Amino acid sequence: MPQEIFSYSNDHVLQKVSVTVLSDDPQPGYWVIFIHGGAWRDPSKTFADLAAAETLLCTAEPYTSTVLPHIAAFASIEYRLSAHPEHPQDPVATPPSQFRNARHPDHLADVESALALLQGRYGFGERYVLVGHSCGATLAFQTVMRHLGGYDDHFRHRNLAQPSAILGVAGIYECRLLRDHFSGISAYQDLFEGAFGPDETLWDAVSPAKVGSGFDGIQGGWTAGKLAVLAYSAEDELVDTSQAEAMEEALRLWTSSASQEETRRTVMLPVKGRHDEIWEKGEELARAIAFTLTELQKM
Numbered sequence: 001m002p003q004e005i006f007s008y009s010n011d012h013v014l015q016k017v018s019v020t021v022l023s024d025d026p027q028p029g030y031w032v033i034f035i036h037g038g039a040w041r042d043p044s045k046t047f048a049d050l051a052a053a054e055t056l057l058c059t060a061e062p063y064t065s066t067v068l069p070h071i072a073a074f075a076s077i078e079y080r081l082s083a084h085p086e087h088p089q090d091p092v093a094t095p096p097s098q099f100r101n102a103r104h105p106d107h108l109a110d111v112e113s114a115l116a117l118l119q120g121r122y123g124f125g126e127r128y129v130l131v132g133h134s135c136g137a138t139l140a141f142q143t144v145m146r147h148l149g150g151y152d153d154h155f156r157h158r159n160l161a162q163p164s165a166i167l168g169v170a171g172i173y174e175c176r177l178l179r180d181h182f183s184g185i186s187a188y189q190d191l192f193e194g195a196f197g198p199d200e201t202l203w204d205a206v207s208p209a210k211v212g213s214g215f216d217g218i219q220g221g222w223t224a225g226k227l228a229v230l231a232y233s234a235e236d237e238l239v240d241t242s243q244a245e246a247m248e249e250a251l252r253l254w255t256s257s258a259s260q261e262e263t264r265r266t267v268m269l270p271v272k273g274r275h276d277e278i279w280e281k282g283e284e285l286a287r288a289i290a291f292t293l294t295e296l297q298k299m
């Protein structure tokens with residue numbers, strides 16, 4: 001299964017998406033689309049962060065007989081990053097296409113452009129699961145928020161088909177809550193300021209758990225959604241479990257406002273391992289993806 005890489009814009013080298021199509025079957029399975037983490041700024045995180053889990057899902061039992069037949073393709077999105085203090089770049093010598101100085105809403109605009117490219121080429125509609133790790137989970141849920149602070153509706157891809165399910169793994173859902181939980185560690189303040197600037201009202205206005213349950217957030221926005229899975233690890237040293245708990249709470253109104261009962265669900269999924277171990281080893285990420293697809297089949 002050869003991997004292809006597409007650029008969804010020529011402005012920046014990070015604006016690319018990898019695609020592995022498993023089946024051209026006219027009775028299609030789901031696309032699994034991954035958004036990596038790295039606090040909106042870590043250049044060591046790439047679309048390859050899905051690779052270990054993808055390999056397991058494609059080669060290891062029981063996945064090959066249980067969920068693999070229901071997967072049409074894997075895709076993994078890279079997006080422009082914000083500046084990282086430990087990875088400085090010379091602003092004069094670095095070409096703009098490689099310079100990392102993205103600010104919200106650049107990260108999300110790129111994710112949406114990547115999804116638009118995929119939909120344009122492959123047209124899978126709502127038959128996809130959007131999977132995000134850490135800030136990738138923030139981005140995944142932001143794609144289905146009705147309004148988003150700092151992002152003019154006019155520029156959004158309003159008619160992009162929404163995912164049937166979102167799997168958030170070790171996700172950041174409420175920026176200030178996370179910063180306050182780790183108030184002794186300045187890196188948290190820095191990473192949010194790097195991505196969103198110093199105005200903390202904007203941090204709230206982009207946090208899926210803060211505006212999630214309101215009409216402006218996920219309740220009003222994610223009309224096509226069926227399933228939200230929030231995977232969290234008690235061993236996660238970077239993102240504590242109150243993030244997933246806050247998101248579960250925010251999703252309550254979205255779940256209960258479904259037109260028919262049982263058509264929307266939120267599931268909390270405990271996983272094992274440290275923050276990056278989950279995708280690095282791939283076992284827990286693969287398990288969480290398989291779990292999400294299995295639950296989705298039942299709905």
Ligand SMILES: N[C@@H](CC(=O)c1ccccc1NC=O)C(=O)O
Pocket residue numbers: 037038039040041042084133134135136172191238239
């Ligand atoms: N390796 C990252 C740190 C990082 O990824 C992170 C740190 C704290 C909370 C969440 C994180 N990642 C989320 O995407 C960095 O270099 O900034």
